[in-house]
Structure formats: structure tokens, C-alpha cells
Amino acid sequence: MKLAIDAMGGDNAPKEIVLGVNKAIKAFLDIEVTLFGKEQEINKYLEKSSRVKVVHTDDVIEGTDEPVRAVRRKKNASMVLMAQAVAEGKADACISAGNTGALMAAGLFIVGRIDGIERPALAPTLPTIDGQGFVMLDLGANADAKPEHLLQYAIMGSIYAEKVRGIKKPRIGLLNIGTEAKKGNDLTKKAYELLSEADLHFVGNIEARELLEGPADVIVTDGFTGNMVLKSIEGTAGSLFSLLKKVFMANLKSKLAAGLMKNELKGLKNMMDYTEYGGAGLFGLNSPVIKAHGSSNANALYNAVRQAREMTSHQVTTIIKKTIQKETKMK
Amino acid sequence: MKLAIDAMGGDNAPKEIVLGVNKAIKAFLDIEVTLFGKEQEINKYLEKSSRVKVVHTDDVIEGTDEPVRAVRRKKNASMVLMAQAVAEGKADACISAGNTGALMAAGLFIVGRIDGIERPALAPTLPTIDGQGFVMLDLGANADAKPEHLLQYAIMGSIYAEKVRGIKKPRIGLLNIGTEAKKGNDLTKKAYELLSEADLHFVGNIEARELLEGPADVIVTDGFTGNMVLKSIEGTAGSLFSLLKKVFMANLKSKLAAGLMKNELKGLKNMMDYTEYGGAGLFGLNSPVIKAHGSSNANALYNAVRQAREMTSHQVTTIIKKTIQKETKMK
Numbered sequence: 001m002k003l004a005i006d007a008m009g010g011d012n013a014p015k016e017i018v019l020g021v022n023k024a025i026k027a028f029l030d031i032e033v034t035l036f037g038k039e040q041e042i043n044k045y046l047e048k049s050s051r052v053k054v055v056h057t058d059d060v061i062e063g064t065d066e067p068v069r070a071v072r073r074k075k076n077a078s079m080v081l082m083a084q085a086v087a088e089g090k091a092d093a094c095i096s097a098g099n100t101g102a103l104m105a106a107g108l109f110i111v112g113r114i115d116g117i118e119r120p121a122l123a124p125t126l127p128t129i130d131g132q133g134f135v136m137l138d139l140g141a142n143a144d145a146k147p148e149h150l151l152q153y154a155i156m157g158s159i160y161a162e163k164v165r166g167i168k169k170p171r172i173g174l175l176n177i178g179t180e181a182k183k184g185n186d187l188t189k190k191a192y193e194l195l196s197e198a199d200l201h202f203v204g205n206i207e208a209r210e211l212l213e214g215p216a217d218v219i220v221t222d223g224f225t226g227n228m229v230l231k232s233i234e235g236t237a238g239s240l241f242s243l244l245k246k247v248f249m250a251n252l253k254s255k256l257a258a259g260l261m262k263n264e265l266k267g268l269k270n271m272m273d274y275t276e277y278g279g280a281g282l283f284g285l286n287s288p289v290i291k292a293h294g295s296s297n298a299n300a301l302y303n304a305v306r307q308a309r310e311m312t313s314h315q316v317t318t319i320i321k322k323t324i325q326k327e328t329k330m331k
Numbered sequence: 332m333k334l335a336i337d338a339m340g341g342d343n344a345p346k347e348i349v350l351g352v353n354k355a356i357k358a359f360l361d362i363e364v365t366l367f368g369k370e371q372e373i374n375k376y377l378e379k380s381s382r383v384k385v386v387h388t389d390d391v392i393e394g395t396d397e398p399v400r401a402v403r404r405k406k407n408a409s410m411v412l413m414a415q416a417v418a419e420g421k422a423d424a425c426i427s428a429g430n431t432g433a434l435m436a437a438g439l440f441i442v443g444r445i446d447g448i449e450r451p452a453l454a455p456t457l458p459t460i461d462g463q464g465f466v467m468l469d470l471g472a473n474a475d476a477k478p479e480h481l482l483q484y485a486i487m488g489s490i491y492a493e494k495v496r497g498i499k500k501p502r503i504g505l506l507n508i509g510t511e512a513k514k515g516n517d518l519t520k521k522a523y524e525l526l527s528e529a530d531l532h533f534v535g536n537i538e539a540r541e542l543l544e545g546p547a548d549v550i551v552t553d554g555f556t557g558n559m560v561l562k563s564i565e566g567t568a569g570s571l572f573s574l575l576k577k578v579f580m581a582n583l584k585s586k587l588a589a590g591l592m593k594n595e596l597k598g599l600k601n602m603m604d605y606t607e608y609g610g611a612g613l614f615g616l617n618s619p620v621i622k623a624h625g626s627s628n629a630n631a632l633y634n635a636v637r638q639a640r641e642m643t644s645h646q647v648t649t650i651i652k653k654t655i656q657k658e659t660k661m662k
Contacts, residue, residue: 129570140508143516177471177558185474185555208559209566224516227508228539228556232563235540239460240571247595254595257588264578264585 001030001312003305004091007037008060008078009098011295014038017097018045020301025049027302028309034085036078057081060098063294067101071109079103083110086287093288093308095279097296104141107282107289114317116324119145120284121153122223122291123160125277126230128214133277135161136175136211138223139230141282145222147190150174151198155327156283156320157218158200163314164307165217173206173216175225180205187222195220208232241269278307287317332361332643334636335422338368339391339409340429342626345369348428349376351632356380358633359640365416367409388412391429394625398432402440410434414441417618424619424639426610428627435472438613438620445648447655448615450476452484453554453622454491455611457561459545464608466492467506467542469554470561472613476553478521481505482529486658487614487651488549489531494645495638496548504537504547506556511536518553526551539563572600609638618648 005021007014014037021033022045032051035042039056046052059077061070071080079098083106085091094111096103104122113120121138128134137153138145154172161170174192176184181192183205195202206215208229221229248258258265279292279300288311292304311317336352338345345368352364353376363382366373370387377383390408392401402411410429414437416422425442427434435453444451452469459465468484469476485503492501505523507515512523514536526533537546539560552560579589589596610623610631619642623635642648 129574143508175559177474177555177562185553188555207566208562209569211563211566212570213566222516224508224519225556225559228506229559229563231508231538231540232542232560233567235538235543236564236567237571238540239543240568243460243599244575247592247599250595253591257591260584260588260591261578264581268574268578 001093001309002032002034002091003308004034004036004082004085004094005305006079006082006094006096006098007035007042007054009096009103010292012297013097014042015045016296016298017301018042019298020296020305021052022047023298023302024305025051028305030313031305031309033305034091036081036085055081061102063099065099065102067099067105070099070102071105079106080110083107083289086111086289091287092312093290095290095292095301095304095308097279097292097294097301097304100140100291100294103289103291104282107285111289112286114284114286114321114324116328117152117156117284117320119149119152120282121149121156122280123153123157123283124230124280125165126211126233127277129212130214132214134211134214134217134219135165136219136221136226136230137283138221138226139280140223140227142223144224145187147187147194150187150191150220150222151194152284152324153220154195154198154200154202154218155323157220159319159323160281160283160311160316161217163316163319164310167217169201170217171203171215172200173203173219175208175219175221175229176205177207178205179207191220277303279304281307281311283320285317288312332424332640333363333365333422334639335365335367335413335416335425336636337410337413337425337427337429338366338373338385340427340434341623343628344428345373346376347628348632349373350629351627351636352383353378354629354633355636356382359636362636362640364636365422367412367416386412392433394430396430396433398430398436401430401433402436410437411441414438414620417442417620422618423643424621426621426623426632426635426639428610428623428625428632428635431471431622431625434620434622435613438616442620443617445615445617445652445655447659448483448487448651450480450483451613451615452480452487453611454484454488454614455561456496456608457542457564458608460543461545463545465542465545465548465550466496467550467552467557467561468614469552469557470611471554471558473554475555476518478518478525481518481522481551481553482525483615483655484551485526485529485531485533485549486654488551490650490654491612491614491642491647492548494647494650495641498548500532501548502534502546503531504534504550506539506550506552506560507536508538509536510538522551608634610635612638612642614651616648619643
């Protein structure tokens with residue numbers, strides 16, 4: 001299996017990207033990796049292996065670049081070359097921790113959409129307090145969505161949860177402002193009907209309040225709401241952790257308490273650790289495209305490789321294609 | 332100033348409602364209160380005062396009642412009688428900690444909308460980590476909104492922040508999925524333009540991630556998104572606090588640490604305490620209608636009284652009416 005990886009994407013590139021690849025190459029003997037980026041910098045960290053090669057390029061898409069323009073103009077950027085390797089069949093899947101918008105544009109323009117999928121969706125696995133996590137989509141690939149898009153998100157999420165996460169009959173939930181069937185805005189009311197009629201294990205509306213408790217294996221929502229909710233959760237957790245830190249540093253007594261609880265507090269932070277769950281899949285494209293978190297460390301990148309590998313070996317893209325074709329014919 | 336209060340609404344009614352009224356009557360010498368509900372139960376807790384009277388009724392709208400139907404059929408419910416007192420001019424403002432949907436229905440059908448306001452909005456003041464808080468609307472009075480509604484929310488929120496919260500030139504923010512002007516869905520892109528052109532101190536898009544840091548004094552959004560974000564924040568804070576509790580109870584060492592930090596942890600919880608900020612105003616109605624939190628204690632109710640009193644004495648409703656009339660004429 002061949003993976004194309006953007007070595008220059010994210011806050012800790014290329015070091016942590018390359019360290020993650022080193023780890024993955026040792027763990028997964030069936031993968032071959034092509035790294036795209038500045039060869040000299042990559043080689044500082046890369047452990048020699050016959051299963052890794054480097055394609056040199058000086059061009060990089062920055063986090064501040066306007067996504068669509070960057071993908072169109074920086075034709076030799078590491079991310080663009082990575083996507084082209086997939087489009088040309090030289091790689092089965094690709095991973096980047098770089099500019100999210102640019103990766104979505106590269107996915108759409110270079111890797112291409114699956115026939116019948118109207119909108120690709122950004123689908124990370126989010127942590128829950130029981131450690132199981134859940135897949136949520138769309139988290140921002142498209143700001144506006146129609147009810148039919150939410151149905152397609154549910155189908156793709158269900159296939160991913162079953163094949164990659166090993167969940168039989170994944171529970172599909174619709175993010176909404178109340179649990180009753182008639183609750184919501186125009187979009188969620190109509191999506192509720194479509195999901196109820198579909199061949200899915202639909203468990204109904206899920207309120208944002210319950211998300212971290214893990215009420216479903218796949219949660220669908222429009223990209224605007226999904227992005228809002230994700231950032232609300234991140235922002236609240238961040239604010240509370242920084243408050244907590246301040247409280248622990250307040251005086252001698254609290255510092256003593258912090259010392260006593262060091263391990264437990266670390267456990268608390270690990271429980272909410274995104275790096276264990278891999279990256280966010282861009283579902284609905286012709287091949288697996290994984291967006292690793294911008295602040296990915298080696299472990300996060302390693303888990304993104306694992307995820308790309310499982311999406312490829314379980315033929316998630318092929319199954320999505322077939323299911324969507326069947327769905328489209330039925331109409 | 333005359334206030335009508337539903338003594339039977341919320342999880343802790345009538346006890347905490349009445350205890351809050353006792354406190355308010357002592358603190359604010361210019362208020363007269365009429366309590367609606369079960370006289371015998373109310374009298375158990377009520378301290379005698381010439382400025383409080385009780386209107387007895389046995390009927391109560393429950394939390395589980397279907398809102399619109401309940402308001403239409405339970406004509407003698409404490410909440411309905413309370414709203415009627417306002418509609419008939421027997422009270423200047425009203426407060427209930429009961430069924431939110433029913434209070435919105437009672438506000439709309441009985442108290443009535445201000446001419447020119449298309450949609451009333453639910454507008455609580457949310458806590459920030461600096462203790463200043465901000466007004467956010469709409470938090471769920473209407474699931475769907477048009478750009479013009481968001482402009483009206485901004486106008487109402489700005490007047491409230493200036494008159495009641497004493498903020499000169501309140502900063503108005505638009506909740507959105509990015510800070511740049513062109514970010515967002517159809518609704519927020521159009522609302523951004525309207526807000527930019529309005530006679531308001533518009534500070535641009537605000538991301539959900541920043542909310543608890545207090546980036547604006549008034550944040551506008553549609554009711555669906557607002558409700559989602561509020562519940563995400565509440566849910567995350569709740570999950571983290573319960574995790575933290577578990578961590579502190581894990582073993583003898585952590586229990587010792589918890590003991591050492593008792594006061595600091597209490598301070599942390601108080602910082603996020605909604606009861607200090609009063610209730611959620613239902614903006615856009617002919618008189619102030621305040622929704623106190625369902626789990627209101629005496630202090631929350633007391634603060635809701637303070638809020639209703641300030642909205643009345645600063646003539647917030649009258650100023651909203653005049654501003655909206657001017658705005659409508661300009662078109």
C-alpha cells in the first residue's frame with residue numbers, strides 16, 4: 001500500500017511529520033511512503049528505509065494562504081504534489097497537516113469527488129469521556145448544506161465507523177436543538193425524515209450537550225453548525241483548563257495539591273487527547289485524504305497513517321462509491 | 332414599579348422563587364410584586380410585606396407540556412395569569428423560571444410583539460472568564476432566522492447592554508466560523524453586510540472558540556446556532572467538572588489535594604455561575620419578560636428581579652420601539 005504524505009504541513013513540520021513516519025514504517029510493514037517537501041530538512045529526521053522515498057520541492061502552502069488560489073497557483077507545493085500522486089494512481093491515500101481549506105481544495109480539484117456525492121465532508125473522530133470517541137461530519141468543508149447532503153454524510157460516516165472503527169451497526173445521530181422528532185430548523189426537520197427512511201441505524205436527534213458522553217457512533221450536521229460546536233467544545237475545554245491551571249498555581253497550598261495530583265491531572269488531559277484518534281477524513285473523494293491536526297506531533301501523524309492504511313485496506317472509498325450508486329439508482 | 336412573578340416555574344418552585352422575592356423586596360424599595368401560584372405553598376416561605384401580594388391559582392404549566400397548546404388551554408396557569416397582568420397594564424414586567432417554550436408563547440400571544448420586530452429573541456447574559464459576561468441572542472426563540480432578524484437582534488442587544496449593563500458603545504459581534512468578512516454561511520455573510528452598514532459599534536465576526544474570553548459585549552446569531560453553542564459550552568463544562576470530580580475522588584492522595592484546594596475550586600465554579608447574571612430577557616416584546624433559569628435558586632431569582640427592574644426603569648422596551656420605528660422609516 002502506497003501513502004503520499006505532505007512533509008511540510010502543520011505547526012511542527014517537517015520534524016514531527018517525519019518522526020511519525022519513522023514510527024509508522026516500523027509498525028506497518030505493508031506500507032510504502034512518499035514524503036513531499038524540502039529534502040534536506042526531511043533527511044535531518046528521516047530514518048533510512050527502502051519503503052520511504054522523498055520527492056523534493058521548495059514550495060509550501062502556508063496556513064495564511066488563500067486556499068483555492070494557493071492550490072491553483074502553487075503547482076509545485078508539497079501538498080499539491082501529494083494530491084497529484086494520488087490522482088495519478090501513484091499512491092492509494094494521502095495525509096497533510098497543512099492548511100485545511102487548501103487540502104479541501106486539493107482534494108476536490110485534484111483527487112476529485114466520488115460520482116453522486118454532492119459535497120465532500122470533513123469528518124474527524126472526536127473524543128468522549130468514555131474513551132470511545134465518535135465520528136462527526138461535516139465539520140466545515142461546506143458552510144451550507146441541504147437535507148440530502150446530511151443523508152450522504154450519514155451513509156459515509158456509517159461505512160467508515162463500521163469498516164475502520166469496527167463498530168457493527170453504527171448508531172447514527174442527527175445533531176439538533178432538541179431530542180423530539182419535530183424539533184429543529186428547516187434543515188434538520190427534513191434531514192430527520194430522510195434519515196428515518198434510510199437503511200441506517202438512525203437513533204434520532206442528539207443535543208450538543210450530550211456529545212462528550214458518546215450518544216452515537218456517527219453524528220451528522222451541516223458544516224457551519226459542526227464547526228461552531230467543535231470550536232465551542234475546544235474553546236470551553238481550553239478556557240477551563242487554563243482557569244484550572246491558574247487555580248492550581250494560586251498559592252503554596254494549591255501548588256502542593258497540584259503536585260499530589262500530577263498523574264491524575266495528566267490522565268484527565270490525555271482523556272481529551274485528539275492525537276489518539278488520527279486525523280479528519282475528507283469523505284466523498286475518490287481516494288482517502290486525511291487532514292491531520294495542524295498541531296500534530298509524531299504520535300498524531302502516526303495515527304493518521306494508521307487511519308489512512310485502514311481506510312485503504314478496508315476499501316472504504318470503494319464501498320462508499322457502490323453504496324451511493326445504489327442509493328442514486330433507487331431514486 | 333410593579334412586577335408579576337410566576338411562583339410555580341422551575342425546579343425549585345415555589346420555595347426558591349419566594350425566597351428570592353423576599354430578598355428583592357428588602358433590597359429594592361421601589362418595587363411591588365404580585366406572585367401567581369398556589370397561595371398556601373407560597374405563604375410557607377413568604378415574608379409578609381405590604382409590597383407583595385399573592386394571586387392564587389392551582390393551574391401550572393409543566394416543563395413537559397407542549398408550549399403553545401399549554402398556553403392556549405391552561406388559561407388559569409400561573410404563567411398565563413402573570414403574562415396577562417403585564418398585557419393589562421397591571422404590571423410593568425414579568426419573570427418566570429418555568430417552561431421556556433411556554434414563556435415564549437405567552438410572551439408572543441399575550442404580552443405581544445413590538446411593532447416592526449419580526450422575531451423576538453431569547454437573550455441571556457453568559458459568563459466569561461474575566462467575570463464581565465456578554466449578552467447573546469437569539470439562543471433559541473426561533474430556529475430559523477434571516478439576516479434582517481440578526482440586525483434587529485443586534486439593535487436590541489446593544490440597547491440592553493448600554494442601558495442595563497452600563498456599557499458605553501457596546502461592541503457587537505457576529506458569531507461565525509471564521510473572523511474574515513467573507514467567512515460563513517449564506518445567513519452570516521449577508522448579516523455581516525447589514526451589521527457593517529448599521530449605526531452600531533460592530534466589531535466583526537467572532538468565533539465560538541473565543542466566546543468565554545469575552546470578545547464582545549453583544550453577540551448575535553440565529554436561534555439554532557445559539558442554542559447549539561450554549562449547550563456545547565454547558566455540556567463541555569459539565570463533562571469536565573464531573574471528570575474533575577472523579578479525578579479528585581480517585582484515591583487518598585487526590586482526596587487530600589481536593590481538601591487543600593476546596594476554596595479555590597469553589598471559586599472556579601462560581602466564576603462560571605449563571606445565577607449572578609440574572610435571567611434571559613425575551614427581547615422584542617411590548618414589556619420586559621424575563622426567563623429565569625429552570626434550576627434557579629433564590630439568588631438567581633433575585634438577580635432576575637434586579638434585571639427586570641433595570642429594564643423597566645431604563646425604559647429598554649420604549650427605546651427599542653423608537654429605534655426600530657426609526658430604522659423602519661429609513662428603509
